[in-house]
Amino acid sequence: xxxxxxxxDAKRNHTHTLSKPAESIHFEFYLAGKSVxxxxxxxxGIILVSPVILLYAVFIAxxxxxxxxxxxxxxxxxxxxxxxxxxxxxxxxxAKVYNLNENSLQKLAAKDAFLPLGRLLRKTGLDETPQLxxxxxxKMSLIGPRPLTCSDITLIMHKYPGxxxxxxxxLSKPGxxxxxxxxxxxxxxxxxxxxxxxxxxxxxxxxxxxxxxxxTLGKIMMGAHTDxxx
Numbered sequence: 473x474x475x476x477x478x479x480x481d482a483k484r485n486h487t488h489t490l491s492k493p494a495e496s497i498h499f500e501f502y503l504a505g506k507s508v509x510x511x512x513x514x515x516x517g518i519i520l521v522s523p524v525i526l527l528y529a530v531f532i533a534x535x536x537x538x539x540x541x542x543x544x545x546x547x548x549x550x551x552x553x554x555x556x557x558x559x560x561x562x563x564x565x566x567a568k569v570y571n572l573n574e575n576s577l578q579k580l581a582a583k584d585a586f587l588p589l590g591r592l593l594r595k596t597g598l599d600e601t602p603q604l605x606x607x608x609x610x611k612m613s614l615i616g617p618r619p620l621t622c623s624d625i626t627l628i629m630h631k632y633p634g635x636x637x638x639x640x641x642x643l644s645k646p647g648x649x650x651x652x653x654x655x656x657x658x659x660x661x662x663x664x665x666x667x668x669x670x671x672x673x674x675x676x677x678x679x680x681x682x683x684x685x686x687x688t689l690g691k692i693m694m695g696a697h698t699d700x701x702x
Contacts, residue, residue: 514607546619549640558602562590616647617669649688
């Protein structure tokens with residue numbers, strides 16, 4: 473694995489050992505430092521983007537008469553405690569969203585399913601910013617494995633029981649952004665998700681998190697966020 477470019481050597485034979493190195497003082501400092509920096513950056517992010525999000529929320533509430541925010545249940549695996557994350561509504565409540573196929577996390581929606589500016593918010597990743605409150609509360613991290621919807625977890629359990637067992641071994645807090653979120657392909661397949669999330673679990677460090685955070689900022693500024701809904 474080449475951490476500098478956050479990429480993978482396809483020839484490498486990965487052996488995933490996911491036990492927490494509790495004996496490592498360095499690792500304990502990393503976890504403590506990550507928690508502090510997560511909350512500091514989350515607070516700064518909330519202050520920075522709140523005006524934009526509130527303007528959008530008022531616009532949607534007044535002109536479309538729908539709640540601009542909603543709660544969604546997410547989890548890492550089937551043996552993890554479910555969490556509720558705050559989401560910004562970018563799709564009309566009555567719109568239908570479908571999985572691209574049974575092996576993919578990619579979802580499809582009609583062009584008229586999106587609320588005004590909904591696509592732009594999703595392309596910049598600004599629709600994810602309400603989750604900064606989850607980070608501030610210590611439930612999530614800025615960088616970490618992707619928390620999945622309960623329906624996606626159920627699908628993986630039924631189709632890929634081996635994958636869900638590996639996912640249950642992940643100890644990291646779920647992240648708003650992360651290795652998979654930044655490198656995922658167009659198909660969003662389950663094996664790709666697990667490969668990246670397990671790779672992050674093995675390589676997580678201040679260096680890795682910093683590089684992923686910088687890449688995340690770049691994606692936001694370029695409007696290059698890879699959306700899970702087309």
